[in-house]
Amino acid sequence: MSAGPHYTPYHPRWYRRHVSVWWWLQNRSYTRFVLRELTSVFVAFFAVVYLWQLRALAQGPEAYGQFLARLKTPFFLALDAVAFLFVLFHAITWFNLTPKAMVVRLRGKRVPDWVVVGSNYAAWLVVSGAVAFILLRG
Amino acid sequence: MTSTVALTVARYRPEKESEPTWETYEIPFRKDWVVLDALNHVKDRLDGSLSFRWSCRMGVCGSCGMKVNGTPKLTCATFLSDYLPGPIRVEPLDYFPVVRDLVVDITDFVRKLKQVKPWIIRKEEKALDEGEYLQTPDQLDAYKQFSMCINCMLCYSACPIYGLEPGFIGPAAIALAQRYNMDSRDQGAAERLEILSEPDGIWQCTFVGECTKVCPKHVDPAGAIQQYKLSAATHWVKSLLLPWGTR
Numbered sequence: 063m064s065a066g067p068h069y070t071p072y073h074p075r076w077y078r079r080h081v082s083v084w085w086w087l088q089n090r091s092y093t094r095f096v097l098r099e100l101t102s103v104f105v106a107f108f109a110v111v112y113l114w115q116l117r118a119l120a121q122g123p124e125a126y127g128q129f130l131a132r133l134k135t136p137f138f139l140a141l142d143a144v145a146f147l148f149v150l151f152h153a154i155t156w157f158n159l160t161p162k163a164m165v166v167r168l169r170g171k172r173v174p175d176w177v178v179v180g181s182n183y184a185a186w187l188v189v190s191g192a193v194a195f196i197l198l199r200g
Numbered sequence: 201m202t203s204t205v206a207l208t209v210a211r212y213r214p215e216k217e218s219e220p221t222w223e224t225y226e227i228p229f230r231k232d233w234v235v236l237d238a239l240n241h242v243k244d245r246l247d248g249s250l251s252f253r254w255s256c257r258m259g260v261c262g263s264c265g266m267k268v269n270g271t272p273k274l275t276c277a278t279f280l281s282d283y284l285p286g287p288i289r290v291e292p293l294d295y296f297p298v299v300r301d302l303v304v305d306i307t308d309f310v311r312k313l314k315q316v317k318p319w320i321i322r323k324e325e326k327a328l329d330e331g332e333y334l335q336t337p338d339q340l341d342a343y344k345q346f347s348m349c350i351n352c353m354l355c356y357s358a359c360p361i362y363g364l365e366p367g368f369i370g371p372a373a374i375a376l377a378q379r380y381n382m383d384s385r386d387q388g389a390a391e392r393l394e395i396l397s398e399p400d401g402i403w404q405c406t407f408v409g410e411c412t413k414v415c416p417k418h419v420d421p422a423g424a425i426q427q428y429k430l431s432a433a434t435h436w437v438k439s440l441l442l443p444w445g446t447r
Contacts, residue, residue, distance in 0.1 A: 075214040076297035076305060081363040089270070092360060093407045159407065163426035170338045 093097035094155075104145040157182045205229040205280055206287035207238050209250065212298050220298065223247075224287065235290060236264050239302075252302035259416060262352030265289040266302050272354035272414045293357035297364070309353055313367050315395055316377035321388025333385040346379035346424055348417040352399040355411035355424050367400040371411035371421030374402060378424040381431075393432060402428050 082088075086096040111133075118129035132138060160182055162176035204226045212220040225246050227238045236254055243250050253263040257276045264275045269289050296304035326333065329375065355371035356362050362370050377396060381389040396402050405425045412422040 076299060077212050077214070077218075077220060078297050079294065081295075081360070085360050086361065089412070091410060092408065095406075095410075099406065123424060159409070159426075162407075162409075162412075162420070162423040163430050165423075 098155045100150065101148045101155075104148035105152055107141075107145050108149065153186070157186070203229060205238075205284065207235075207242065208287045208289045209239070209242070209302070210291040211250070211301050213249075213293075214300060220291075222391070229280060231281055233280050235266070235268055235273070235278045235280065235288065238280060238288070239275065239290065243324065246325070250302075251300045260350060262350035265293055265352040265354045265357070272357040274352060274354070274416045276392075277416060282295070293353060293356060294361040295359075305352060309351070309372070310358060312373045313351065313376065316369065316373045316392055317388060317395075318373075318376040318382060320383060320386045321391060322385075323387050335384055339384040342384070343379045343382035346375045346382065346419055347400060349376055349379070349419045349421075350417055352416065354414045354416065355419075356416040358410035360408060360410075361404055361406060365400070367403055368404040369381055369396065370403050371405075371425065372419075373403075374428060375419050375421040375424035378428050381428075393435065396428065397432055402432060405429075 076109055086092045115129060118125045133142075158179060161178040166173040166178060206224050207227050208224045210220045211217075211223045225242050226243050227246075230237075233241075236257065239250065239252055239254075243252075252266070252275075254276065255261040256263070259274055259277045262274070265272060266275050267273070267290070268275065268278050268282060270291075272293060275290070286425050290302065292298045292302045292304045296306060296308070299305050319335075340362070349372055351372060353372065355375075357366075359371055361370050374396060377392045380386045381392060402425050405422075407422060407426060409422045412420045415421060
């Protein structure tokens with residue numbers, strides 16, 4: 063509107079603020095939230111690499127060797143390192159949020175948050191330990 | 201010791217401005233003053249035209265929510281001394297249309313609140329002479345936290361999803377729906393789920409978690425929404441596996 067605000071007591075002229083595209087830079091927790099959402103891309107990246115690995119495995123030893131060689135290039139090593147950090151961020155932030163969604167009651171009392179979070183981390187450790195055991199055994 | 205502090209207040213006078221502007225007032229600093237006291241000082245002594253909403257001054261009515269230095273706060277519970285040396289910036293709550301100065305229009309919230317049916321729904325009311333609906337302390341405990349909501353709308357102002365998707369039913373309304381769902385006397389969970397499982401309901405929430413951080417009553421709306429999602433998902437799986445069991 064070019065011609066100044068029109069206002070009558072019965073038709074208040076509201077002011078509506080528009081949300082900036084950069085809203086997620088306004089405060090640190092918004093930025094953390096967007097980073098956490100972004101981690102899903104890296105989780106998907108690992109899944110794609112895994113599928114790629116399966117395909118190479120199905121194509122025979124030569125293709126698999128090529129696949130392994132490609133993963134050892136500096137580009138993939140760097141990408142893997144970044145993706146790993148994001149996946150770690152993904153796991154930790156989501157583990158820490160579990161007690162919000164899961165209210166566990168034992169004998170009518172709410173189990174404290176740290177127990178819910180702690181059992182998630184414990185399960186993570188056990189599974190990681192089992193995977194490490196299988197991989198390092200031979 | 202500081203004797204005065206600068207209070208920078210957002211002004212919007214629709215009869216002469218098309219956009220909000222800032223005005224700074226020097227106010228006396230007192231240790232026991234909250235931001236609302238400072239605003240009342242401005243209104244009484246410096247500029248009577250400043251408009252803002254307030255009532256109880258003790259964190260119960262939920263009227264005086266504003267943004268103080270960028271964070272949604274109840275101004276009656278926000279001490280000046282926590283913001284020294286100033287200036288202290290006071291703005292209306294985000295995402296609601298501003299009517300004047302610090303006053304926002306809350307019609308949208310009130311409409312959404314009503315939508316989730318925040319009252320006890322019974323399939324059949326008991327006759328009066330059958331007595332009250334009894335409840336144990338444990339049953340009260342299950343929903344008490346969510347019942348502390350005072351409708352101050354700070355959580356809406358903290359929720360970027362509400363800003364980006366104005367149709368979103370929003371944190372407080374969902375927490376209050378959950379308050380009644382968890383109430384042992386209530387039988388309206390299915391009715392509420394119909395409304396809240398709509399696209400503008402719980403699934404809009406991406407769990408930013410800011411609503412819980414700004415809540416002055418520790419209601420934890422983010423928790424309420426995630427718990428609701430969990431029970432809605434469980435309900436859905438059950439209805440898929442046992443279509444006759446959920447009715």
